[in-house]
Amino acid sequence: MASLKPTLGIIGGGQLGSMLASAAKKLNIKTIIISDDEQAPAKKFCDKFIFSNYNNDEKINEFIKETNVVTFEFENIPFEILKKINKKNPVIPDPDINKIVQNRFEEKKFINKMRIKTTKYSLVEKKEDLLNNKNLLPGILKTLTLGYDGKGQYKINSIGEVSDLDINFNNKYILEKKIILKKEISIIITRFKKNSFQVYEPIENIHEDQILQNSKIPAEIDKKIYDQSISWAKEISEKLNFIGTLCVEYFIDKNDVLYVNEIAPRVHNSGHLTINAYNISQFENHIRAVCQLDQVQLKKITNAVMINILGKQIIKYRNKKFSDNEFFYDYLKEKIKDKRKMGHLTILKK
Ligand code: ADP
Ligand code: MG
Numbered sequence: 001m002a003s004l005k006p007t008l009g010i011i012g013g014g015q016l017g018s019m020l021a022s023a024a025k026k027l028n029i030k031t032i033i034i035s036d037d038e039q040a041p042a043k044k045f046c047d048k049f050i051f052s053n054y055n056n057d058e059k060i061n062e063f064i065k066e067t068n069v070v071t072f073e074f075e076n077i078p079f080e081i082l083k084k085i086n087k088k089n090p091v092i093p094d095p096d097i098n099k100i101v102q103n104r105f106e107e108k109k110f111i112n113k114m115r116i117k118t119t120k121y122s123l124v125e126k127k128e129d130l131l132n133n134k135n136l137l138p139g140i141l142k143t144l145t146l147g148y149d150g151k152g153q154y155k156i157n158s159i160g161e162v163s164d165l166d167i168n169f170n171n172k173y174i175l176e177k178k179i180i181l182k183k184e185i186s187i188i189i190t191r192f193k194k195n196s197f198q199v200y201e202p203i204e205n206i207h208e209d210q211i212l213q214n215s216k217i218p219a220e221i222d223k224k225i226y227d228q229s230i231s232w233a234k235e236i237s238e239k240l241n242f243i244g245t246l247c248v249e250y251f252i253d254k255n256d257v258l259y260v261n262e263i264a265p266r267v268h269n270s271g272h273l274t275i276n277a278y279n280i281s282q283f284e285n286h287i288r289a290v291c292q293l294d295q296v297q298l299k300k301i302t303n304a305v306m307i308n309i310l311g312k313q314i315i316k317y318r319n320k321k322f323s324d325n326e327f328f329y330d331y332l333k334e335k336i337k338d339k340r341k342m343g344h345l346t347i348l349k350k
Contacts, residue, residue, distance in 0.1 A: 005027075005028060005029050005030075005291065006029065006067075006068035006069045006291050007029070007030045007031070007032060007047075007066065007067050007068050007069075008024055008029050008030065008031050008032070008067065008068070008069055008070070008071065008287065008290070008291060009031075009032050009033075009034065009063055009064075009066075009067030009069070009070035009071070009085075009089065010031055010032070010033045010034075010042070010046070010070075010071055010072065010073060011033075011034055011035075011054070011070065011071070011072040011073065011074075011077055011082075012033070012034075012035055012040075012042075012072055012073035012074045012077070013033050013034075013035030013037055013040025013041065013042035013043060013046075013049070013073075014035075014037075014040065014041060014042065014073060014074070014331075015041060015042075015329075015331040015333075015341065016073035016074070016266065016267050017033055017035070017040070017041075017042035017045075017046075017073040018041050018042040018044070018045040018331065018332075019045075019267070019272075019275070019281075019283045020042075020071070020073060020267065020283050020286065020287065021033060021042055021045040021046040021047075022045050022283070023281060023283035023284040023286070023287050024287050025045070026284065027284065027287055027288070027291075027293065029287060029291055030047045030048075031045075031046040031047050031048075032046060032047060032048040032049075032050065032063060032066055032067050033046040033048070033049050033050070034049075034050040034051075034052055034054075034059065034060075034063045035049070035050075035051065035052075036051075036052065036053050036054060037051075038051045039333075039334040039335075041331050041332045041333050041334075042073075044332055048066070050062060050063055054077060054078060054081045055078070055081065060081065060084065060085065063085070064085055064088045064089055067089055068089060069089060069090050069092060069290060069291060070085050070086075070089050070090070070091045070092070071091070071092055071093070071244065071286070071290050072091075072266065073266060073267070074266065075098050075101060075102055075264065075265050075266060076102060076145065076146050076148075077098070079095060079098060079099055079102070082095035082098060083095055092243045092244055092289075092290045093240075093242050093243050093244050093246075093265055094241065094242075094243075097240050097241075097242060097265050098265060100240070101262075101263045101264075101265050102145050103144055103145055104121075104142055104143075104144050104145070104147075104174045104262070105121075105123050105144055105172075105174050107262060107263060108121055108174070110239075111236070111260050111263075114235060114236070114239060116232050116235070116236070116260055117257070117258065117259045117260065118259055118260050118261075119176045119177050119178075119179055119251070119259055119261075120135075120136060120176070120177040121136070121174050121175060121176045121177070122136060122174065122175050123144075123172070123173075123174055124141065124172070124173040124174060124175050125169070125172050125173075126169055127162070127167075127169060129175075130156075130159075130162055130175060131159060131162070133175050134159055135177075136175050136176065136177045137156055137157065137158055137159065137177075137178075138155070138156065138157045138158070138177075138178045139155075139156055139175050139176055139177050139178050140153055140154070140155055140156070140175070140176050140178055141153065141154040141156055141167070141173050141174075141175050141176075142173060142174055142175075142176060143171050143172070143173055144171070144172040144173060144174060149210060149211045149212075149339070149341075150209060150210020150211060152171075153210060154167065155178070156175075179251050179253050179259065180253060180254050181251055181252070181253065182252045182253055182254050182256070183204060183219075183220075183221065183251075183252040184204070184205045184206070184207060184249065184250065184251055184252070184261070185202045185203060185204050185205060185219050185221060185225075185229060185250045185252065186202070186203050186205055186215075186247050186248060186249045186250065186268065186270040186271075187199065187200070187202055187203075187229050187230060187232075187233035187247065187248045187250070188200040188203065188245060188246075188247050188267075188268060188270070188271035188274060188282045189230075189233045189234065189237055189245070189246055189247075189248070190244065190245045190246075190282070190285035190286060190288075190289050191237040191238070191242045191243060191244070191246065191289065192243070192288075192289045192295055193243070194238075195238065196295075197234055197237065198280075198285055198295065198298045199230050199233065199234065199298075200217075200271065200274055200278065200282065200298070201217055201218060201219070201226075201300065202217075202218075202219040202221060202225075202226055202229050202230070203215050203216065203217055203219060203270045203271070203273070204216050204217070204218075204219035204220060204221070205249075205270050209339070211308070211310070211339060212269050212270060212308055213307070213308055214305060214306060214307045214308065215269075215270045215272070215273055215305070215306045216273070216303075216304065216305040216306070217273060217277060217300075217303055217304055218303060221252065222256070224256075225252060225256065225258050228258050229248070229250055229258060232248065232258075232260065233246075233248040236248055236260075236263060240263075240265075242265065243289050243290060244266075244286045244289045244290050245266065245267045245268075245271070245282045245283070245285055245286035245289070246263065246264065246265055246266070247263070247264040247266070247267070247268030247270065247271060248260060248262075248263055248264075249261040249262050249263075249264065249268075249270075266286075267282050267283055267286055268282070269308065269341070269344075270306075272306050272329070272344050272346065273304040273305070273306040273346050275327070275346065276301075276302075276304060276327050276346045276348055277300060277301055277302055277303070277304035277346070277348065278298060278299065278300055278301060279296065279298065279299045279301060280296050280298055280299075285298075301348075302348045302349065302350070303348070303349040303350065304346055304347065304348050304349060305346070305347045305349065306344055306345070306346045306347075307344060307345045307346075307347070308341055308344050309341070309342050309343040309344055309345060310339050310340065310341060310342065311336060311337060311338045311339055311340055311342065312336055312338075313342070314330065314336060314342035314343050315336075317330070317343060317345065318330065322345075325347060325348040325349075326345060326346070326347050326348075327345065327346045327347075327348075328343065328344075328345050329343050329344050329345070329346075330342070330343045331343050
């Protein structure tokens, strides 16, 4: 007998939430999104939208009552809230995973324990910790939690620069040694259960001002890095006992050494090209894994480039005509802000 499809709860209403809700719709899965942004773009794509702070008990209970399984589009949701929801409805991936990857220090320790390489780093809780880690300069100081798109990061070239920076030591940080980058790549992987994965090919990413500008497949990398990046992503998702889609961001240095930069326990901007370049997107695979639907054999359709559209650039794209190998996504955000991700364009290539 066919089983009933669950109603999926999604925490967070940005573009990732929109794309998850659209993928769910295609699979005939109802979605309820909860967001603390009244104008959340994803409200246009889900079946029901709940506007609420994440600590509003009444609204969270309504969200729990109306859903069967819950996932999230961003990892910085307070841990207690995820735990609370998880007592009633399964939250997938497991909130305990967030405890590790929400915190750059715990995340790096976890990765190194698996004998996987990261940049050199040190915990920074006070100014002296910076002065005692000169060996990590030039480096990047990053807030321990809550950073994205380079927010909460300071580039520090030499110890003399420290006094010029207005660093708030009420927050904790890690200082990372800066790597001379040859390239950045990412692996998008969906884990369904023990030793059962679907992996997309490595994606090459270009960042400017710490914000992703564009992504492409194939990545121009050698076979050793291709294989290593995939095998580390499998190991990491297995070790985390992860269910759903995850992204591992990598650095490659001038000597072709591969490092894990960070883990995103969710669908990822660099994976947007999977919507058009594969038969099953990172979003659909996430829904399939979280809702325990069948796996479909992953097939690449074509090479592709994805271009992020930031801030005011969106206006020009909204008025543009596109060729049949170009796919424009407008995130329908109410406000245009400088450097804000407003949409993306995927161009399919031979
Ligand atoms: P976020 O959480 O904001 O994505 P990341 O740690 O991924 O932060 O940093 C954003 C970008 O900044 C990276 O993709 C990379 O381009 C650059 N960057 C960060 N850390 C380093 C480093 N240690 N060495 C060189 N470049 C770095
Ligand atoms: Mg990053």
